[in-house]
Amino acid sequence: MSLKDMSEDGDRECMQTDSEGSIGDLVIIRRVKPEELNKLVSVYRSAYEGLEDYAYTSGSDIRGYMRWLYRGDPGGFFVAELNGEVVGFVSVHTDWWDKRIGRTAEIHEVVVHKRYQRKGIGKKLIKRAIEYAVEKKCEWASLWVGAGNTVAREWYLKVGFEEVGEGYYWVRMLKRLA
């Protein structure tokens, strides 16, 4: 069943899955295939609904951004797949440079489709990105999050990041890996 079908008449199916167990347990985390990058546009848009100040909004900008994320570190781009449908993704660049800490794994993006948020999928994605960063011998993971994106800020604290600086619009967060 596709996301579209689910939104049209599949709430019943989602609820059945919920009552039988966690949707997060059915999710597979795997590397993105370059040919599916364009499919991520709708997942990205849905995740950022209401947070457009911190996101690209035009289709061509988002597609360009997906390609930029992929090119920067193809091995660090993972998707969350549920019943054959991509419902979230994470991108980390493991050869990034930060003037404060030196080499770092920069988490550029982590998103979960609105319908599937708060089911443990984001946590699985970030865990996989961090595993990859550790495989690549990174000692730090880092990211920027929108200052007004309070849900994501709280969420990053929950998954072990610390806020280390705040600008007008963005907050810098770090996590020590080694």
Ligand SMILES: CC(C)(COP(=O)(O)OP(=O)(O)OC[C@H]1O[C@@H](n2cnc3c(N)ncnc32)[C@H](O)[C@@H]1OP(=O)(O)O)[C@@H](O)C(=O)NCCC(=O)NCCS
């Ligand atoms: C941030 C984001 C990726 C989190 O993904 P998610 O799949 O909803 O998060 P999870 O279900 O894995 O959350 C894990 C924990 O955070 C908690 N959590 C998630 N969303 C929360 C919310 N809105 N309020 C309070 N707690 C929240 C969960 O309850 C869970 O806690 P637990 O492990 O103690 O039970 C998702 O909210 C998202 O796509 N946001 C929009 C895009 C964005 O802002 N990305 C970050 C860019 S810097």
